[in-house]
Amino acid sequence: MRALKPQFITVEGGEGVGKTTNIAFIRKWLEQQGLDYVATREPGGTPLAEEIRGLLVNPREEVVDENTELLLMFAARAQHLSQVIRPAMNAGKWVLCDRFTDATYAYQGGGRGMAVEKIAQLETLVQGSLRPDLTLLLDIGVEQGMARASERGAPDRFEQEKLAFFHAVRDCYLARAAAEPRRYRIIDASQPLSQVQSAIGEALEAFVDAIHD
Ligand SMILES: Nc1ncnc2c1ncn2[C@@H]1O[C@H](COP(=O)(O)OP(=O)(O)O)[C@@H](O)[C@H]1O
Numbered sequence: 001m002r003a004l005k006p007q008f009i010t011v012e013g014g015e016g017v018g019k020t021t022n023i024a025f026i027r028k029w030l031e032q033q034g035l036d037y038v039a040t041r042e043p044g045g046t047p048l049a050e051e052i053r054g055l056l057v058n059p060r061e062e063v064v065d066e067n068t069e070l071l072l073m074f075a076a077r078a079q080h081l082s083q084v085i086r087p088a089m090n091a092g093k094w095v096l097c098d099r100f101t102d103a104t105y106a107y108q109g110g111g112r113g114m115a116v117e118k119i120a121q122l123e124t125l126v127q128g129s130l131r132p133d134l135t136l137l138l139d140i141g142v143e144q145g146m147a148r149a150s151e152r153g154a155p156d157r158f159e160q161e162k163l164a165f166f167h168a169v170r171d172c173y174l175a176r177a178a179a180e181p182r183r184y185r186i187i188d189a190s191q192p193l194s195q196v197q198s199a200i201g202e203a204l205e206a207f208v209d210a211i212h213d
């Protein structure tokens with residue numbers, strides 16, 4: 001067992017980039033390192049937050065106000081943080097999360113065009129100073145990601161958006177990664193899965209080496 005301070009790792013990226021697929025790989029990697037961890041996802045991760053996820057992603061006739069969407073995202077996050085993420089870290093466990101607040105910046109900020117300041121205010125309200133320690137951004141061309149996601153079946157409320165929305169989401173993710181290079185590792189997710197996983201493995205090794213110093 002390595003005695004490392006518990007770390008909060010998030011996996012980000014647009015539709016179909018391979019987040020869920022690669023979370024399975026990262027779980028195995030954490031197990032091989034003998035690290036105790038909790039793997040979870042957003043929006044969701046608790047029964048109540050998963051109900052809120054349903055409210056957010058299920059297609060509906062009624063127009064969803066952008067503030068409603070933003071507040072539901074952070075309502076789910078508050079629940080997830082208090083019931084899962086903070087207790088896990090307080091118990092010395094690493095946390096691996098399929099999407100987190102970067103996705104709110106990318107989707108509600110980039111995609112919907114909401115003001116970054118609004119998102120930042122809610123981020124501070126709900127998270128205090130808690131931020132991920134490492135964010136793996138899986139990056140792929142929008143069309144290629146959509147093609148992968150479409151193989152999964154009927155599109156959810158976000159997947160029904162137009163191409164311009166997803167370009168804005170991707171651009172926002174890349175801009176955030178460029179602005180904060182110490183936290184983010186950009187992984188070229190267009191490669192065959194074995195190469196994506198090698199790149200993720202290398203990023204994780206480098207991250208662990210850096211926190212040992
Ligand atoms: N590197 C890859 N090359 C080819 N197909 C992939 C790759 N990574 C994931 N996939 C496939 O793409 C689809 C979407 O992957 P998924 O992990 O569900 O993406 P996400 O969770 O990011 O939306 C799945 O069918 C998955 O098997």
Ligand SMILES: [Mg+2]
Nearest residue numbers: 019020021098
């Ligand atoms: Mg997924």
